[in-house]
Amino acid sequence: MVKPAVPSSPPSLPRAGARSAAGSTGPAGSAEKNRRFDVIVCGGGPSGVAAALAAARRGCRTLLVERYGFCGGMATAALVNPFSGHAFHDQLAPVGKRASLIGGIFKEVALALHAGGGFGSVLMDAAFDEELLKRIYDAALVEAGVTVRYHTYLTGVRTKTTAGKRITGIDTISKGGPEAFSAEVFVDCSGDGDLAAMAGCPFSVGRPADGLTQAMTVSFRMANVDKRAMAAAGGMRPARALVEPYFQQALAAGELHYPHRNFVHFYDYPRPGVLHFNMTRINRVSGLSAEDLTHAEIEGRRQAFVLGEWLMRNVPWFRDAFVDKVACQVGVRETRHIDGLYTMTMDDIVEARKFPDGITRSRYFIDIHNPTGALDPHQRPNGKGEVRSGFGPPPGDFYEVPYRCLVNAHCPNLLVACRALSASHEASAAVRVMATMHGVGEAAGIAATEAVRRACGVTEIPGEWVRSQIAYMSEPPDYGTPWNVEKNFEQKETKATEMKNEETPMPHPAFCMTDMENRLRMQPVSR
Structure with a gap:
């Protein structure tokens, strides 16, 4: 590992209004108002971070716009816990086994949390420390070279009509005033499909019968x-x-x-x-x-x-x-469902369907927090039987999320990679969870990069090709090390005999940094 240089004197502060190489502005806000990127990601939740990392690591000049002063979205601002859907319990095996369904960037994040004492088990639906998660996201984005703009709100979308309504740029507002950014490809990770809605993409809201959305929670x-x-x-x-x-x-x-x-x-x-x-x-x-x-x-x-x-x-x-x-923000489970080339249904979940263009996988169930009360049932779309909270794929199986749910016929250079992706009210209640969204975002970043390279729309990128770029999608569930940390998931559901008499203090995150963390904390982050 290359040892970072330690400056002999404190670095000089940027002059007022100066623009850095990363595209930030100084206090006077006099930087160039029209800035061009290859990929712009709107929203810094789990999917937005994964999308930005995937694009930047593949060489795209990437901007991530986030309204809060940190990334994580529902995971950090709303304290939503735990990570769910990734932990796979093979109940059909003669001896119960646990594995992870989702690798890639989610696996990196989960292992970094675990190393810092902020994630009880990578093999269970376990709670995590959101403050450590913020730092992990920050460090990964900085190392990848993503231009991050916190405290920045999306206010508008600029489009031109060619073959479909192509997005040319976004308008934002921050403390420095209004700014405009342009790019070749845009990824909507706002959670609510804000960018897609502003661009005029068709969508529905909530359940079909009355438009009501799932209940909210303040954690x-x-x-x-x-x-x-x-x-x-x-x-x-x-x-x-x-x-x-x-x-x-x-x-x-x-x-x-x-x-x-x-x-x-x-x-x-x-x-x-x-x-x-x-x-x-x-x-x-x-x-x-x-x-x-x-x-x-x-x-x-x-x-x-x-x-x-x-x-x-x-x-x-x-x-x-x-x-x-x-939580400083209420946890929102459902708003818009953007119409995509394919709409996931409840049957896709309960029948554990796999797709040629499947880009991530999950075993999370149809977890409907009903708008009108805990005992309000939902009818199956085919009219057979009822669906209540807890209805999911068969034991020992999982479903996949197809790439077509992220793209639409309206905007050829837009990917919707958040809970607003194309899914029914019931299916959305399963795929919305944060571990799955890491996988969705990573796939979107890969597709965005290829669209920039080919100078084409994201609808022209074959979903099968995107799948081929995601290593874990061609592999069976990972039952091996380093995920298989048996002692930790046993401790999570402890028996008294397995517990120590005294609580063992968790190691402070500063002493559990990855190599990336050590490099970054040794030197100031340049503006």
């Missing part, structure tokens, strides 16, 4: 929980089972007014004394309405503290605990 954490006592009770699952009767009794007696969720749902978090909660629920709201989002966040925070205070008063494990962190 939160509690700290100083007596996790050692919980471990002595058998671990997380037994602990939840022990709390559940008290929760139900309090609801029935009117001691706790909480009509939003009908069961206790907390789980382990990879830091001492901390638990993660996914228990708030806000129904009949739209992620496309600022008014609804405002209501959801106010109401979600209220629900978080109602639950936290009840636990502190009534459950001994929480006697000295407190609400430590509440």
